[in-house]
Amino acid sequence: MIALVALMLTARRFQAALVVLLSALATAAAVAGPAYTAAVDRAATVAEVANTPPAARTVALTGAIDSTQRDRFDALANDLADLPRFNTVLTAVLPVLGLEPASGEISWMTFRDSACEHLEIVAGRCLMAAGEVIVGESTAHRLGVAPGQSVTLSWATYDDATRRWVSSGRPAPITIVGVYRPRDPAEPYWGRSGYFSPTAPDANQEPVFTGRPTVDGLEHESDNRSVEAIPGPGALDADQLPALGVALDNLRDKLGDDEESTGFATLNDELPKLFDRVRRSDALTRELVPLAGLPLIGLCWLVIFVAVAGATAARRHEQALIALRGAPRIGRFWLAAGESVIAIAVGAPIGYLVGTLATRAAANARFGPVPIFELAPAPGVLLAALVAVAGAVAVGLLALRSDLASPVVDLLRRVPPRGAAWRTVAIDAGAVVLAVVAAVQLRAFDGQLLGLGLLVPALIGLAIAVLAGRLLVPLAARLGRRAIRSGRLGLALGALQVARRPGSQRLFVLLAVAVAVLGFATTAVDVAGRARADRAAVETGALRTLTVGTVDAGALRSAVRAVDPDGRFAMAAGTRSSAEGPPVVFADTAALPAVALWRPEYGDRSAAEIAAALRPPADEPVVVKGTELALTVNYESRTPTGTELRLTALLRPLAGGSPVRAGTAKIATGRHTWTMASQICVVGCRLAGIEAVYAAAGGTAADISIISLAERPDQSAPFTDVVPAFGTDKWRANNDATLTAQDGGVHVVVPGAVVQPRPTVIVPTGTPTEVPVLSGGPPPKSGEAEGVDGNVVAIRPVGEGRALPRIGTGLLMDIGYAERIATGSTDLTTAEVWLGPAAPADIEQRLTDQGLIVTGRDSVTAAADRLDQRGPALAVWFHLLAGGVAVLLAACGMWLMAAVDRRRNLDDLIALRRQGLAARTGGSWVLWAYLPVAIAAVLAGLVAAVIAWAVVGKYVPYFVDDDFALAPPAWPRPLAIVLPAVAVALLFTTVAAGLRRALRVRD
Template identity: 30%
Template structure:
């Protein structure tokens, strides 16, 4: 056997290499599937917020209307609610308490939380002072120390819990013993401790200023008359991430049942269980289900191609041993002996080839484990062993079948130099069945009968069908063309076509090259299209190259910080953006921007917005009514009667986007009067509305005229009636020419108002398709969460950083008479990620805290870390191996038939064909066949991509906004097709040249 292998080194190497490829594909699939799953677990657990990967159990007392609140069980009692089977997956729990800490302060109270945790001081950096050790001692953050001036030894007065409904407010002192800095990246507390010092919360009543979390000792939360408000016992279990893999993540979904535990629900308390582990486990399980389908389907066409080529190699090699089999049969060894002769030589080669295939699979999996995120390692599991055993059985079975095929051939056929080969138009039964199956399945794909991950096999089916058709067309067409050229005495081209028509391996070669090229082209197309769509989705989700999320809604401070950053960097691509997402489903999100700054900062998709959208969102030319001074006076005449009490005249003035209301006094029943009131307009404000107020449920009627309006004695023009809007139909109608006259007629309305058009005019917006109005009355959500009238100025396909239902509005227009509330999310968008650091410093100098930073690169990074992405990237391996298989097929054709071809070339030379023509024929004859196969395969791959790509999962979860673009990347596809033509053509020419060098006259003596 060894001598036979030494004599046929090329055949043995080709057979072993193909066996290695088949083995590598089969064994690599379960390895890679497992590596992807483990990497996914590491990614999800590492990148999820600490609160999502922890189990936080809190318990608070049931609120009571009178008397002291009931006692809250201690933190360690909460652990009884956690099943013992789950505790192994968590670290040692930390225990503590949390309560509200409200500090009476002027002009606004300070509000926040004070907490204790097991060994809390060991998980923060103590900047000054010491750790709290007794009741009432607190450790404040360095930001609170700077913002509020707290120093060690200072006593901070704090409200205590009321013991009775009518009990007056009482205070207790908390002693500052030091300051701390939070350790970034630590998940010990399962929630952030800092980041909002000094932020004003205006959307609660009364408004408060937030302080950051203060750390204290458990003794601070003792029951008694000085107990802090709303005490909660807390147990925090942080996930032991190094103990959790893909096999364990599913069991963590059981933490959702902790909330239903009778331990928590059997007491007079309110339990609160927080964790994101069930959602994380469900997301991972969904992607794992995808991976179990995607990886085999991606590698199956490649493994099948390798197996088909392996079979062709076995058929060719066994055909080359026909004479040896004939001798064995004539010596009486029979069919079994002949089969043992062939199998004894070929099976060891196949099994030896499986060894480097196994090594390649392990090496590829190891490399994948290093390249993919996380700490996934190689695991020798049952699926790997089953795949290895299965591929060995297939390899040995294919070799045994190929050996039996030749061993069973009658002796009279074996003694012929070659097997009989039919070159007509008739198709063999097996090929006819394959072609029919390909056509049927292709039709199913085109009509949508087959979709989803199964689409990965579409290109192979198209290519196999095209390859079979080409294979059966080329032979007769080449023969007919060659004969026609001979009649025209074009001997060179005619001999090339006739030579191709005589080739026994032509059909198999064309089929294999077509399928291999199709898989290569489809793989490149799929990888590039998927990457392009991830990039589009990332740009849409990010909105800008970098976005700073701001804590609070102090737009004035943010503007000051932006001005400072622009001055320092000289880059104007820094702009504020306010996002308002009202509650409810579906809801229309408002994106409030400064159009010119937004246009040069945001990642705007080409053609997504109207070309003139900046002009469409520009504010109208109506000027506000400016007031500068402290005393507003106005003359009124006429009369508005109320059914209960006289109507009271009031004004709304706006300064720094804050609306102040002031009452000037009751209107006279008839005649005239001069009314006045102090207004906060020393630095100029705007008059936004005039109001008339009566008693609850009363009606008002009459007419009142305003003139001689002045501030600190300086006259002020109210404008004409067209610049004031009516209230509720005809309830209040502005009129008049020189002075403003209001005609009032209400029925049960206690207040009516007329608003100056600078504040009440419709807001021009650009809306996405789903957010367009269906009627004339169109409104959007303003900065303060209230409805604002809007005019549709333009339409957009999508807005960057916004959901599918969104409108784009001018921030300065919306800001005229409103201030961002809790629904408004304030952020700063940057046109370059390099602007993050200077902008952060500029904002910090204005006291603006950041909740987080997101970048385009980070969003794209998150999209890249998913099983669909990693699975599609296998296309790189598929394309390279497919091209390698095509090269091997050409090499096999040359190795198996070089003797016959060399003899034919020598015969042409002897027959009088010039040596130059024979030389060109040897080199150029394979090229037309290669070109036809490659171009046919590229076309089949493109058709397969067009059909299959829409059904291939490109994302773990579909993006909120559809940015799908499945256009073919023509330049890379054409480049890959050209590369296939070049490589295969060079190999074909090189093998032809090598055969020509062996076309000596002595070859003719070998006989026929």
């Protein structure tokens, strides 16, 4: 029997080769899914790590360590050093006095492992012995020091009473031996230190490096120590993250469980955020790739079924002869199945190798050469290959079932008998029911793509195809009869062959499902691409953005307006970190219409309308210009034991900059004039308010009346009133304090506090009571938010959208309006300059000339590129690959069916030619036997793709996070469906034309 099967394979080697090819394709398709998933996992991890700042990749153990805690700290440092593929750097820092005796400022004496290897010595040499230090280049220039000079340094502590740094240790002579500059301030070695931030003040941030013996030898009770674990090559690779996560969890447990360590050391670790993003990316990849991979495997099985069923139908006469010779049923089975099973088994290893190599090539072409996997059988890949082979064998045997069960008389007929109607109806109904069940499960599990939910697009495509296929036979028969009556013999013969050939409906289903898979893929890719473009525009807010160093909000606005007074191409913007409440983006909204990329997600009002609603009122503020201020007050404490009451004028420079607090001295009882120096306000400051607060808890209620506020332009000029009168109609107070008129001024009761004093601030009535905001998402129910100074302010929403630029959900507030109501420091956590399309090429230099230091750059294009490298974007491209392979499989299936029927078709054509059928008519017969089926399948596949997207589209994930709460486009652009459909129709037409040429009969 083995020899007979071998002879059969040799005799029909072309058909056997086709089955081998289809088996290889099925195995390759099965292997491609898990292999591509592994590639995406690694590439997405690389992208997530690259988008994580170097400081956030560093694990640091920090603490203020005294002599009794050093052993415990060293033990924990050793545990940190055990992190796989991380390099640890020990740092010890002491505040010292003596390097800057003129100003009395402290310096930071710093020991850092291997610092000399990362510093460039511009003068002198690096450290060699105890008692030596090296200073930064800018520090040496500012202080006028050089190598060889000696200084006396001592450990410093901060005195809360005097609010000064004081010497607390025995002074020691130190020699300056060198002047340095960092080789690369941004290299990973510097970890979380931030020593060389371009906006850091030189005196406080540029460290004075020294050796460990010098730090240990200088008398001190405690120092600030840290051990930073800096990732080395491969430390954050995808296969290293699980072990790293376990090691960090153990370290946290050890730090938290040890009572001695509690409170003296802190583990600064932002890697769990990276781990969460990677896990989320992996989870989404495992939803998106099978969504395309599983239908492709099913399509391969369908092609194998069509191929085996067609080949079996062509061998019906042979099966009948074997049965007539008395062969046992088991022998008949192996003779019938042997060809297919052996061909499938031969194709499986070929498919495994081809699938692995092809996936590697596709991954490298899509996201670069990332080390993804080896050719050795991986568990997931090997299991997928085994499933694919088992499924191929099963469908091959299923295709044999009908002919093996048929009686000999039916096998001797050239035209097989029609099957039972109930069987085909049951199969069609089963496909429809399965699609409905899968769709219901998808909705029942809140759109989670798991189980049957992963098969919804394919099942919907199959259901539509089988339902439309039910109409194919009667329509083809009617078309054939009409063509006969009209004398169009080629069309009539082709249509009647479609109606009578059992494989026509199978071919239609195959082609329609393939088109549905491709249509769903192109739709997903198009919608995902547009969703990423939308998010990139929201993430950046403008065409380009420049990040600048930490700066005051007013100074940022003044600098940008000096560069662009009319707001045509640049806009000041920024955010401030907030512990509570929604995030807020502050922007100079005068430039909003010209600069911001305004989107429908921001609400139904235009950028110009929002800018007009958010800008501050035209009320003139109270402006102070001078070197001194004088407050006339009448103060009376209700109890003689009250704590010290402080009175402060809160001023803000008109040109922007840090706020000025004029006067904090103790207020004496009785009526007096109090002078407060304010040198910064010579060019003008806005009076934000007058603050009254107890210096410490324990104060009781006190009465204070503010009579007048006067300024003096210079030391020789007299005081002149800033505000002619302190009436209750010109002032108001916070904290629900009530102002009353008294003694020609305003009277307010300053409450005491048992735990924490709360300031009472008296502000001019021209200061807004609430700030208009644009809300991205529902506004806070409290009606409050944190302003630009971190204080809570009342807000008034003027519009509501689904999202806001840069922050997603939150609030948009005019930076000038927010500053008008601010009483505290208005330094921005993130300061930016948004640029519109009209921004000049030298914009960075112009901003630098205004004192802004550009530290980062971003753009819509760069943001889109970052999103393109993340897991969901990489995974969704597998849909397009799967769709392309599906269409090629369908074209192969059409050619395969024609090859199987070739002998019978040629016999029919030869017989008809002998009876006078024209050669041209015979050729058109072959064309019309396949082309209408293909075109109808394209139309049915498009309908199925649209229906599948309507059911599944809103559940397809596009992003690792949902920080911006954007609704993706609901439907693709028409060309995204039309162009692939036209391309597929042209492909199928080409195949049909090729079949006409291959099957033509020459005279």
